[in-house]
Amino acid sequence: MSVAALPSVTEPARRRSAILEFCQQQPLGAASFVVIFVMMFAGIFAERVAPYNPLDIDFDNILSAPSWAHWGGTDAFGRDIFSRIIYGSRTALVIGFTSSFIGSTIGAILGVASAYFGGRIDTWIQRFVDVLLAFPIIVLALVVVAALRKFLIGGIDVNLIYAIAIPIVPRVARVVRAAALSVRTMPYVDAARAAGYSNSRIIFRHMAPNVVAPYLIMFTAFIAQAILLEASLSFLGLGVTEPTPAWGLMLSGNAADFYREAPWMILFPGAAISLAVFAFNLFGDSLRDYLDPRFKV
């Protein structure tokens, strides 16, 4: 029996049991992942899943109540709300994933660099982080929106993604820096320095892999925040714009005039936002408990 073959045999088994272990320890987390998976599926295959075109205007069916033909009812233009919610999950997930990814990654790099270099660089990065932290998330996002305006690529407003990503940066940077500070004191970092490796190699190859756990947790948690923020900005009319179907947008404008006549116009999109954010929050929470019970976002 060859000893060298052993790891390759045990490795997949260990992986599978890790997923199983996660499901056993965190049933709520597993359930929330199912919700996320369904949303991703609906978002990716929206053309096949949605019963109607989300943009089709049907003046014969304005404000009709939920029925078998229109599961979520229709809005003031006769557009099918259920289909708009399905397409809206695409908007929410694309913006949520990309902005959380950009924000968390830049934040993580800043955090690790800050911890690794220490001294003056650390002080300056932390000053900068402090400044950004003095803005409430949505206020900072709105200032960026005011500064950048719209820049559409493929129907997605890139500047909106930056506006959502920027408030995430300082929050991730602070947490990752704290984790990286303890990695910094590890002998293998000294060894790498003694071996004469470049700073960037040490940061990316030696330190970054050891702060992956907090990074992943923050990344998931901030997808939830990003979706919520996108919905809020769209609700204010400063995020996604018509005719792109987006959950926050469905609640904005004159939707409030139909509290009495068509409450489904309010109920379903809001429930979609809440469910999506809830699922990501719960998943992030469970991931945190699973990966490191001591670690708190």
Place this chain on the structure above:
Amino acid sequence: MLRYTVHRVLLMFPTLIGVAVLVFFMLRVIPGDVVEVKLRGDGGNVSQETIEMERHRLGLDKPILYQFKDWMVGLVTLDLGKSMWTDRPVTEEISIRLELSLQVAIMASIVAVLIAIPLGTTAALMRGTWVDYAVRIITIGGLSIPSFWFGMLIMISLLYFFNWLPPITFTPIYVDPVANLTQLIWPALAVGYRYCAVVARMIRSSLLEVLNEDYIRTARAKGVYEKLVISRHALRNALLPAITVIGIEFAFLIGGLVVTEQVFNLNGIGMLFVQSVSRNDFTLIQAMVMMVAAFYVVINLVVDLLYAVFDPRIRYG
């Protein structure tokens, strides 16, 4: 303690200066300003000359560093300029709306903290039971449900069950407390849910941490009543980290108000901020950001000082 206080007060200024510099240059990275929105916003055909004249009147044609100098000097002398949209002093625009927003914020925090303390404590004491799970779901719900949608749900329910909607015009509390409270309690609940959730989660986790401490075991070993162990020994220490969260979330309530005021049609700070962003009213955006940042920094200072008062290790550390 005095040295610590002075040190902390001095630390506020770099942050505030950073905010002032950042917000000024961020707003001016890309050309385009309030004048375009104001004169051409409705598709009006206005000559380039008129636009240049308006720019000149607002000082937007001056070199950017000159404008920056004006902004910094204005900050030091507390003269934040006039709104580029309404021509009224920004301090006036803000102060007439501050009362309403501040009242909603204070009401929201009172409700939130009063509910959060028992909620978080119960969850920690009954860790792993269905009560803990229920609290976890309720609190994550608070982090997930958008405050504006929650506000809309409140409105729909009021309409459905009572066929009544809160009054739209603002009455100060000293004029007519009933009218005031019936109007403002709903937005306070809408923004308070999230606040309550954050605080309850913090109390739960810090209480769990404290319950593992040696002094809790000592107290129990001495035969202290469990109730006293919880209230005197555990909760007192667990509330310290919660104070930070309570403070910071209070300072950040403006974030919730930005969207919630829209739902309840309240003419407060949040609505003013959204208006000035969509109008590119730079002076007003700058002033409001400075106000929010200053508020945050001061609250942080107060929290840190409270910490030092309650925890001698920090004072002498």
